[in-house]
Amino acid sequence: MSGEDRLPPMQALAVFESAARHASFSAAARELGSTxxxxxxxxxxLEADLGVPLFERGHRGVVLTPHGERLYEAVREGLATIREATVEIRARRACGALTILTDAGFATYWLMPRLADLRRLMPDVDVRIVTSQQGFDPRRDRADVAIAFGDGDWAPCTSSxxxxxxxxxxxxxxxAERYWPASGESGAADLVKLPLLHxxxxxxARWMSWRDWFVAHDLPAPADGHGITFNSYSLVIEAAVMGQGVALGWTPLVDGLIATRQLVQLIDTPIRTARGYFLVRPLARPEAPAVPPFRRWLFDACNAATRVHGAL
Incomplete structure (x- = not known):
């Protein structure tokens, strides 16, 4: 680090902030338990380190110079940010907090229906759910854990x-009653005739598209623009529930809607890939105390869903 970039000692900055706030060295000494x-x-x-005067001294106290005012504003904001962070950390330690990052589809259709069970297990934990459609990036996203969709590679994170x-x-x-005969004569090729929800x-690309689905069945994909496109999976599913067309349904997101007959499967055999949902924990972030019990709850809930819906 060059001399220009070197920070002054933090203790000196704390003393400066107190003196500037009180406009008095004596009052700062009393606040800091010093002389x-x-x-x-x-x-x-500090003035010698910076090479400029920070205060104008007088009989009635001290007044900041223009350089002092500039430094005071920066130090005040910096200490306020540090104070806010320490308050949050102490609060997290006292009552427990857990930040979970996932996509909107998983949060809406799998996690939300099970939140009451999680709250019963962890009543004193402040659970925060953050959604993102961009995929989990440990360098960008601040979360204790993520429930992320992908191929399992989030190095240097752990994933299960x-x-x-x-x-x-x-x-x-x-x-289905209007457009899909119950005789079983229809198949994958017939879907190209129906309005598709994208x-x-x-x-x-992170998700299987209708084009991918048709290719997996060795069928030509429909022309671009065939159907309706939404910018969130939740809207796609809501449109399907309202009878607007056919959507691609991901296990386990649509399992509950199929179980309650809000949706039906048109083809029994699903397309399977090596991708899926993973529990991801960034190793660079200290493990919150709430993570181990959440992990146990999550795997138990996933196993229960598998038994009920035959998901895996």
Missing amino acids: QPAVSQRIVQ RLFQEQVTPVCSPGF VQPTEP
């Missing part, structure tokens, strides 16, 4: 698979 000469010496050392990717076309029962693609 007026010791405070004055710290300020002199929760659900394998399984995708099958779904629609409302009323839509989720807006991401770059890079």
Whole structure:
């Protein structure tokens, strides 16, 4: 680090902040449990370090110079940020907190229906759910854990698979009665004739698209613009429930809607891939006390869903 970039000692900055706030070395000494000469010496050392005067001394106290005002504003904001962070850390330690990052689809259709069970298990933990459609990035996202969709590689994080990717076309029962004969004569190729519900693609692509689904069945994909495109999976599923068309349904997101007959599967055999939902924990972040019990609860809930819906 060059001399220009070197920070002054933090203790000197804390003394400076107190003296500037009180406009008095004596008042700063009382606040800090020190003496007026010791405070004055710290300020002199700081001024020598910076090469500029920070205070104008007078018989009635001290007044900040323009350089002092600039430094005081920066130090005041910096100490306020540090104070806010320490308050949050102490609060987290006292009552416990857990920040979970996932996508909106998983939060809406899998996690939300089970939050009451989680709250009963961890009543004193402040659970915070953050959603993102960009995928989990440990360098960008501040979360204790993530429930992320992908191939399992989030190095240097640890990851454990929760659900394998399984995708099958779904629609409302009323839509199926109108457009999908119950005789079983229809198949994958017939879906191209129906309005398809798309989720807006991401770059890079993270989710199976209708084009991918048709290719997996060795069928030509429908032309671009066939159907309706939404910018969130939640809207895609809501449109399917309302009878607007056929959506790609991901296990385990649509399992509950199928169980309650809000949606039905048009084709029984799903497309399976090596991707899926994973529990991801960033190793660079200290493990919050709430993470181990949450991890146990999550795996128990996933196993229960597998037994009920035959998900994996």
